[in-house]
Amino acid sequence: MKITVVGAGAVGASCAEYIAIKNFASEVVLVDIKEGYAEGKAMDLMQTASLNGFDTKITGTTGDYAKTAGSDVVVITSGIPRKPGMTREELIGINAGIVKSVASSLIEHSPNTIVIVVSNPMDTMTYLVHKTTGLPKNRIIGMGGALDSARFKYRLAEALEAPISDVDGMVIGGHSDTGMVPITRLATRNSVPVSKFISEERLSQVAEDTKVGGATLTKLLGTSAWYAPGAAVSALAQAIACDQKKMFPCSALLEGEYGLKDICIGVPVILGANGIEKIVEIELSEAEKAKMKESAQGVSATNSLLEV
Ligand SMILES: NC(=O)c1ccc[n+]([C@@H]2O[C@H](COP(=O)([O-])OP(=O)(O)OC[C@H]3O[C@@H](n4cnc5c(N)ncnc54)[C@H](O)[C@@H]3O)[C@@H](O)[C@H]2O)c1
Numbered sequence: 182m183k184i185t186v187v188g189a190g191a192v193g194a195s196c197a198e199y200i201a202i203k204n205f206a207s208e209v210v211l212v213d214i215k216e217g218y219a220e221g222k223a224m225d226l227m228q229t230a231s232l233n234g235f236d237t238k239i240t241g242t243t244g245d246y247a248k249t250a251g252s253d254v255v256v257i258t259s260g261i262p263r264k265p266g267m268t269r270e271e272l273i274g275i276n277a278g279i280v281k282s283v284a285s286s287l288i289e290h291s292p293n294t295i296v297i298v299v300s301n302p303m304d305t306m307t308y309l310v311h312k313t314t315g316l317p318k319n320r321i322i323g324m325g326g327a328l329d330s331a332r333f334k335y336r337l338a339e340a341l342e343a344p345i346s347d348v349d350g351m352v353i354g355g356h357s358d359t360g361m362v363p364i365t366r367l368a369t370r371n372s373v374p375v376s377k378f379i380s381e382e383r384l385s386q387v388a389e390d391t392k393v394g395g396a397t398l399t400k401l402l403g404t405s406a407w408y409a410p411g412a413a414v415s416a417l418a419q420a421i422a423c424d425q426k427k428m429f430p431c432s433a434l435l436e437g438e439y440g441l442k443d444i445c446i447g448v449p450v451i452l453g454a455n456g457i458e459k460i461v462e463i464e465l466s467e468a469e470k471a472k473m474k475e476s477a478q479g480v481s482a483t484n485s486l487l488e489v
Pocket residue numbers: 187188189190191192193212213214215218258259260261262263272276279283298299300301303324325328356404405406407410
């Protein structure tokens with residue numbers, strides 16, 4: 182399994198590190214536009230191999246896409262991150278051009294690859310990759326919901342004073358400060374609805390804290406997060422590499438599912454060797470449907486800014 186990660190910055194390097202530590206890929210190629218940067222990150226990471234016990238070969242290149250040829254999975258993290266006070270949507274002006282050109286270089290050398298889109302605004306960048314590459318929809322996956330759900334579980338565990346391994350929950354909808362839809366109704370602690378343990382008010386607070394998870398970290402760090410994003414990407418890549426048939430909320434192209442069309446937005450999907458093997462349609466409450474519709478309107482408004 183050969184995986185290319187474009188963008189050797191905070192998220193790209195974290196993602197490469199987690200992929201290597203989990204030891205499921207034979208090769209990871211890091212690509213960056215900054216001279217020597219990907220090569221340096223790759224060398225630094227390779228010098229952790231004997232310490233961390235992995236055999237994955239990590240190499241770096243400054244923009245030589247020939248070295249990415251034959252990648253089974255490619256991850257696009259190239260682009261700028263937001264600064265405190267910004268929304269993800271404000272990044273579209275710079276990131277759309279970067280994602281479009283990177284996607285076409287990747288596909289030229291790996292026509293059969295599966296693409297994981299990370300750069301923000303992620304749902305719109307995923308849609309852009311669909312519009313500009315014409316790859317089948319199962320092979321384009323936006324990473325957002327896996328991260329947002331991990332943050333939801335973190336906040337749930339905090340509120341319940343429970344270990345994170347005890348809780349389960351999922352976030353669907355757009356990967357934005359206002360568009361995420363944490364499904365609080367279905368969140369559980371060991372199969373017991375979390376509403377048995379915490380008040381409705383506390384649960385609403387958990388949902389609100391989850392939605393601004395990225396903004397909270399951006400304020401603390403001065404730039405956006407990378408450890409959990411890198412771990413989330415590595416989990417998606419592993420599900421594909423190992424044909425796990427695992428369910429994650431991912432940004433997928435919808436053609437009528439959830440009453441939505443011509444949009445990429447977070448919904449539960451089954452990930453396996455063919456990428457998105459199935460979109461899972463769960464029964465939403467009327468309130469959840471309304472939130473999903475509002476979220477989709479937000480994503481569509483951002484999509485309309487694209488020049489495709
Ligand atoms: N979807 C998510 O859940 C999620 C999570 C975290 C970050 N992000 C997004 O991921 C992106 C990267 O974040 P980061 O913190 O790693 O930023 P970063 O600045 O640390 O790294 C980005 C890297 O991309 C490189 N780059 C820019 N243009 C390029 C090009 N044309 N070709 C190759 N490389 C190029 C830069 O040189 C830089 O090294 C941002 O857009 C951020 O908003 C998304």
